[in-house]
Structure formats: C-alpha cells, structure tokens
Amino acid sequence: MAARQSAPQGTSLREICVGLWRDRLNPSRGGTGRETPLGHAVHLLLFLSATLGALVTVGIVFVLIFETVEFFGVIGLGTFFGDTVWSPLIAVFNETTGELESRFGIWALIWGTVLVAAIAVVVAVPVGLLAAIFLSEYAPPRLHAVLKPVLEVLAGVPTVVYGYFALLFVTPIVQDLLPATTIFNALSAGIVMGVMIIPMISSLSEDAFSAVPQSLREGSYAMGATRMETALRVILPAALSGVIASIILATSRAIGETMIVTVAAGQNPNFLASPLEAIQTMTAFIVQVSLGDTPAGSIEARTLFAVAMTLFVMTLAMNLIATYVRGRFREQYE
Amino acid sequence: MALVAAACGGDDDAAASATQTGQATQAQAEEEAQAALSGTIEIAGSSTVFPIAEAWAEEFGLATDGVHVNVASIGSGAGFERFCNGETDITNASRAMHASEEEICDANGVAFIEIPVAFDGLTVSVNVNNDWVDYLTVEELAKIFGPTGFAVTWADVRPGWPDTRISIFSPGSDSGTFDYFSDVVNGEEGVQRTDNTQFSEDDNVLVQGINGEAGAVGYFGFAYFINNQDRIRAVPIDPGAGAVRPTIETIESGAYAPLSRPLFIYAKVASLSRPEVKAFVEWALTTGRVLVDDPSVGYVQLPGALYEASLARIAAGNPTGALMASAPEDATLADIFIE
Numbered sequence: 001m002a003a004r005q006s007a008p009q010g011t012s013l014r015e016i017c018v019g020l021w022r023d024r025l026n027p028s029r030g031g032t033g034r035e036t037p038l039g040h041a042v043h044l045l046l047f048l049s050a051t052l053g054a055l056v057t058v059g060i061v062f063v064l065i066f067e068t069v070e071f072f073g074v075i076g077l078g079t080f081f082g083d084t085v086w087s088p089l090i091a092v093f094n095e096t097t098g099e100l101e102s103r104f105g106i107w108a109l110i111w112g113t114v115l116v117a118a119i120a121v122v123v124a125v126p127v128g129l130l131a132a133i134f135l136s137e138y139a140p141p142r143l144h145a146v147l148k149p150v151l152e153v154l155a156g157v158p159t160v161v162y163g164y165f166a167l168l169f170v171t172p173i174v175q176d177l178l179p180a181t182t183i184f185n186a187l188s189a190g191i192v193m194g195v196m197i198i199p200m201i202s203s204l205s206e207d208a209f210s211a212v213p214q215s216l217r218e219g220s221y222a223m224g225a226t227r228m229e230t231a232l233r234v235i236l237p238a239a240l241s242g243v244i245a246s247i248i249l250a251t252s253r254a255i256g257e258t259m260i261v262t263v264a265a266g267q268n269p270n271f272l273a274s275p276l277e278a279i280q281t282m283t284a285f286i287v288q289v290s291l292g293d294t295p296a297g298s299i300e301a302r303t304l305f306a307v308a309m310t311l312f313v314m315t316l317a318m319n320l321i322a323t324y325v326r327g328r329f330r331e332q333y334e
Numbered sequence: 335m336a337l338v339a340a341a342c343g344g345d346d347d348a349a350a351s352a353t354q355t356g357q358a359t360q361a362q363a364e365e366e367a368q369a370a371l372s373g374t375i376e377i378a379g380s381s382t383v384f385p386i387a388e389a390w391a392e393e394f395g396l397a398t399d400g401v402h403v404n405v406a407s408i409g410s411g412a413g414f415e416r417f418c419n420g421e422t423d424i425t426n427a428s429r430a431m432h433a434s435e436e437e438i439c440d441a442n443g444v445a446f447i448e449i450p451v452a453f454d455g456l457t458v459s460v461n462v463n464n465d466w467v468d469y470l471t472v473e474e475l476a477k478i479f480g481p482t483g484f485a486v487t488w489a490d491v492r493p494g495w496p497d498t499r500i501s502i503f504s505p506g507s508d509s510g511t512f513d514y515f516s517d518v519v520n521g522e523e524g525v526q527r528t529d530n531t532q533f534s535e536d537d538n539v540l541v542q543g544i545n546g547e548a549g550a551v552g553y554f555g556f557a558y559f560i561n562n563q564d565r566i567r568a569v570p571i572d573p574g575a576g577a578v579r580p581t582i583e584t585i586e587s588g589a590y591a592p593l594s595r596p597l598f599i600y601a602k603v604a605s606l607s608r609p610e611v612k613a614f615v616e617w618a619l620t621t622g623r624v625l626v627d628d629p630s631v632g633y634v635q636l637p638g639a640l641y642e643a644s645l646a647r648i649a650a651g652n653p654t655g656a657l658m659a660s661a662p663e664d665a666t667l668a669d670i671f672i673e
Contacts, residue, residue: 090525090533091529092481176363182547268531288533291506291535
C-alpha cells in the first residue's frame, strides 16, 4: 500500500521541481506575474510557512504581555522586584507584622536561575573552547569526522535523561566530595547542564575559527609561530566575536533549560543560596505550578506568566546581545 | 463524545446476557454482565488515593473487555475542581470536600455521592541514617513544620539531638495530604513554613529527597512508606499518650493519632446511571475491597458496614452532598455515613 502511494507523490514532487526549474529559466522572472500556477502555489506555501513561525511568536508574546499586565495590576512592580522571598502559593509568616502572607519576590527565582546557568557556563566555556580549537586547528580530518558528530550527540540527549543523570549519578559523587551538599542542589544540575551546552559552544566556535581565512594561518606559520601560538594569538582573536556570541547563546539556552533543574536542582526558591543547596529556577517554578492545578485566572496562575515574561526578557536580551556582538566586533578579512 | 456513545451501547447487551443465564448462579451472571461492559471512566484527584484507584482500574479492566479506566494523580483540590466542572466521573480525595467546593458542584449541577474507601496513616518519615529521632510529639512536629516553628537544626527540636540541618520535603499546596497535615499539626489548613522546604506534588520525589539527606524529614500517605521501607524510616508519633508507630493495626484502631484519616472517592450521580461506572464503583466496594490493604497499595480497609452503607446509597442513586463538611467535629465515620 505504501509503495502504491509513493508513485504519485514522486510525480508531484518532480512536477514541482520541473515547475520551479521552468520559472528559473523564464527570462522575465521576478514579479512580472508570468509565473506558472504551480510556481504561485509554491510561493504561497513558502510564504505561509515563513509567516506561521512569526505569527506563533507574536501570539506567545501577546498572551505573555496580556497576562503579565493583569498580574502587575494586582501585585506591584515594587513588590515583584523589591522582595527576595518567593512563596506565591503558600503564605509565609511575616515577623514584623505577625501575619501570614504570600510573597512575590522574583529575585529568589532569578538567583536560582543565574546560579545554575553560571555554573553551566563555567563548565562549558573552557571545555567547549578547547574542543573547538582542537577540532579546528589540531584534529586530523579523520578524527575530526568522528569527534564532531559524537560531540554533537550531547546536544541531542533528552534533557530529562540529563536530569536523572545529575540526580542519581553526579549528586552522590558531589555529596562524597562535599558532604554538606543536599540531595537536590544547584551544583550537580549546573555541571550536567554545562555538559549539555558544550556542543553549542564548540560547534559555533569552531565555525567561527573555520571562517578565519587560511592566509592568516599561513602568514602566522611563515613568521615562525607554533601551532598553539597561531591558535591562541591569531585565530582566537580573529574569531572572538563568533566565540563570544556562541557563549552568550549557550548561556541563554542554559537559562531556559527546564527538565534538568526540575529533576535535580530542587523546588526551593532560596535567594543567595550556595551551589550546594537546593534552589528553584524560573523554569522549575513554572513546571511546579503546571503540575498542580492552579485555577485559571487566579493571581497564582498569573504568577506563571509574570515569571515566564521575566524569563523571556532575559533570554531575548541575551540573544540580542549575541547578535550585536557578532555584528559589531566582527573582523572583516576580504 | 466517545464516553456517551460507549455508555449507550453497553446497556442492552449486558441486560440481555444477564437474562439468558437465568439458571446460572447470580455470581456468574454478574461476571458475564461485567465482561460485556464497555466505555471509558474518567477518574482524577488525590495522589494519596491514586494507588488504590490504580489497582482498582487495573483489576476491573482485566475483569471486563471494553472498559477503560483513566486515573490521573493531580491532587485532591485539583480533583474537586475538575469534578465540579463535570469533567470527571469520579474524583479521589485524601480529605473531605469543603462546603465551598460543594457550592461550585451545586452551581454546575453536579450531584454526587461521598464514599469513604479506606483509612490512611499519614506517615512522617526520616532518613535511614537518622538514628536520633525515636518519636515526635505533635508540638515537635509543629516546631519543624509550623510557619512560626523556626527549628533550623534537629537540636532546635529537642535538646540533645545533633545540630544537623533539617531539610523538609512536603506535598505541595494542591495536595489533600498537605491540607490535612497543616490543619492537624499547624492548626490551620494551608499553613506551613516554606523556608528549607521542597514542595512536590509527586510523592516519589519526596521519598527520593528524604532518602538522599541525613537531616531530611517529610510526610506522605502510608502507602508510599510501605513501598519504600528500605529507603526511609517512619517516625512514631506521640499525641500526648505515648508514641505510636504507624501500622495497619494502629491506623485501623485509631491509636495512630492524630494523623489517621479516612480517604474518599466522590462519584457523580449522573455518571452512575452509566452501567460501566456503576459496575466499577460497586465492584470496588465489594470485590475490590481487598485491594485496599494489598501490600502493593498499602492502606487499611474500613469496617464492612461503611462499605455496605455506601453500596445502598449507590443502588438508590441518592446524592449525599458533602456529608463530612457539615458533620460536627467529633462525629465518627460511622455516625456520619451509617444511618
């Protein structure tokens, strides 16, 4: 049955290709309205595909903004950014007033998020950069052909697997070395998250290294420089904008990562917690609330969107900075 | 949509096959009638009641050909919300329905029967390497879990205990277990300290956490302790008349106080008119009773008279409303559910 169906599909695909090819050959091509009907259909399909992604983004941003505005209509910006205790679902005893109240201090969640991401970056940057230098400047082509795909497999491992790897394998080791470590902690989650983002840094940096013209390398060798001197003093500075952009993108990925921190880092929003303690990231909070059944429209549910908005603004800012750095500090060799 | 269609289909066949076997014993007839049922039963609610409902769903599914029983573990409060919106046929609860929740059910025209199904001994557990805690009084529990307890190390709980830091692992705010525990220990439902605490709606995460830290303490339904006895240690509780360990016997007799509590299911009357839902609930309260204290489930059966009283109500199809919510504080289950 499958074989019978594949024949007409093959024909139609071929027809499209032929149609496109004819369009290409048509000398009056380029908006004169003489495209074949098939060409129009393909154009429309391509246009719809491109706009769909953009529309979804606009929709998400719109919902985020709408719900966040509703949230800040009840909980002031001053409360959100002026407090360090996060407990929107369960009331906390206030020592000064002697009363129980919900607390909405986002800094406890931002601390957890930044702490884990920072640990991940500290792990991933040296390893990723050195891997990129090795792959680009040292590895023979055969080794390169094996190493690079294998390294990139790291990025394809499901993050829930990383989460349990952190909780069941890394945490016991960390607890042996540092007995003060609690079962859920920022350190293990951060280390494993660092492993996860290594390929982002190594691949993107290697691309940047490869983009450096061969003449620069040859010039450096001609001056009598060793391979290491060439890599560190000529190639790395020349590719710095790409390297920094890769680090920022990897950081942004770490900030948005969800499963690893949900499984291994804990559910304990804790401002200025040490890496050995349980923390809660913004993403883990969103998971926690989503797992329960907070009534839609309640302030607790809107809290989700306020946190998501904060997260979105942070990652968007990182991505914009990465784009800016890549454009602004690019060294042109033409 | 599938629910409605399936429910209509099953009825006549079941009745017909039951009539044909007039000479066979009643039990055989029932079995055949059961096997001919079809449809989907939607159940949601408490993670504490979940092991019971899951066992029922499995066994009942084996006894019938076409009935699918979906059980979701989302917490008692969340379960009531979905139930009163008319989304589920049966909801599981580790605490009785509140009057405020009943009002929502009433407003949406959801009439229901409140059915106690088991006793649970809410179990306070510590790490297996914790060799200092011999028992805890209710006051000491409040020092650990209360919003104004402020016990940071075990030495703050009782002089002489080591100054190991306390880490708390607690069910989340959607959980009936949390509601019940905070009410009994902290004196007000929904109130508990939040510092040094990890909240999770997944009881397995709590077991994992307590297993991983020497200073850890947490609580959950008896079933989760029974099934993880090699990983965590249950703490005997002293209500003021001597420490009592949670066991099936002490929970059944009520000696394990104040953390013994009844568990409930709530069945929508409209759903009970569907033969597969009615058959499921009746089966659960008769044949399925033994699954309650099956080791893989780990709770305690109620006295038979309580099940009989519920079966009579189901047969009559009379909604009960939230009986527990309107009952006086000191009424026993028998006072409330047996006329």
